[in-house]
């Protein structure tokens with residue numbers, strides 16, 4: 001199908017929920033993707049931190065083929081060997097003891113909120129239901145998760161919203177102390193805010209959140225749907241802060257493109273879910289957990305994350321220098337392969353220019369360029385991206 005046909009069919013038959021660029025990607029290999037017209041691009045978007053091992057990674061392709069030949073799906077009425085294996089890999093490499101599998105980030109957060117409320121009811125009684133989140137956060141598009149999302153633009157038109165949610169300004173300890181009390185079931189935070197504009201939470205503030213939760217018996221939920229799984233150069237972004245949550249959610253990169261989400265928790269918290277309390281038909285099926293195991297195997301292999309951190313440092317320096325060359329005032333935010341360069345209202349023009357020149361990046365909050373290359377990106381691919389960006393800055397800024 002050529003792009004004209006795709007646009008015509010899409011406009012006629014697909015709900016108009018996305019502001020899409022007029023292009024369709026049809027093939028990918030490593031850091032590179034091709035559109036329906038045969039144009040080639042460096043992919044520094046990775047389907048929004050999903051294809052973290054690059055496109056068509058040989059080991060992932062092989063895993064999918066082999067699993068498809070065995071069995072794709074049965075049901076959680078039966079045990080699923082790959083699911084228990086992935087649960088072991090995730091718990092062996094994190095604070096958690098138990099995992100629940102679902103299919104997306106929003107579902108994982110929905111599950112985390114349900115688990116926190118169940119735990120709070122069992123241990124503290126009927127009134128401990130409230131969920132506190134940060135302003136400018138993003139937690140998903142289901143009714144509960146868009147309510148947890150501290151940005152009204154995602155909530156407008158969907159009222160009445162579920163009750164029991166409130167919001168605090170990041171880094172404002174007073175507001176936090178005012179919002180968390182004995183009726184708080186949980187505080188949910190992204191260790192690095194993604195959609196909000198790549199804002200890492202400081203170690204000091206994270207420690208304050210943990211202390212405040214502990215003071216009132218509230219659970220701490222880390223939404224690592226975007227920043228988790230090697231994205232920041234640590235397996236989980238909260239490792240940068242030294243603070244450990246009670247519940248953590250994952251999705252995006254866990255399947256490198258197949259849909260999977262996960263809720264991780266300590267034993268004492270996970271025990272609040274009993275048979276019948278929560279479920280998902282597709283959750284953790286044979287295919288997605290086979291891929292999840294392979295992703296975890298690669299990400300935890302010797303030297304993998306160290307290399308992400310080193311390449312991230314290289315990328316940050318290049319980006320910072322380029323910004324300075326063109327008079328950008330802001331500092332690069334983020335770590336590893338999750339970086340944001342604050343600019344101004346010209347950011348969307350730069351995204352458009354770059355895509356025409358063969359570099360896919362995107363823009364958050366209308367003013368910040370966001371870079372999410374595959375963790376496997378090479379230094380020379382970073383250099384190529386910087387050259388295109390240099391041209392874009394010289395034309396647009």
Ligand SMILES: *Cc1c(COP(=O)(O)O)cnc(C)c1O
Pocket residue numbers: 103104105106107109138139140141190194195223224225226227251252
């Ligand atoms: C993308 C994202 C979600 C939502 O994930 P979906 O798979 O789109 O439902 C939730 N939280 C964060 C931090 C995200 O970046």
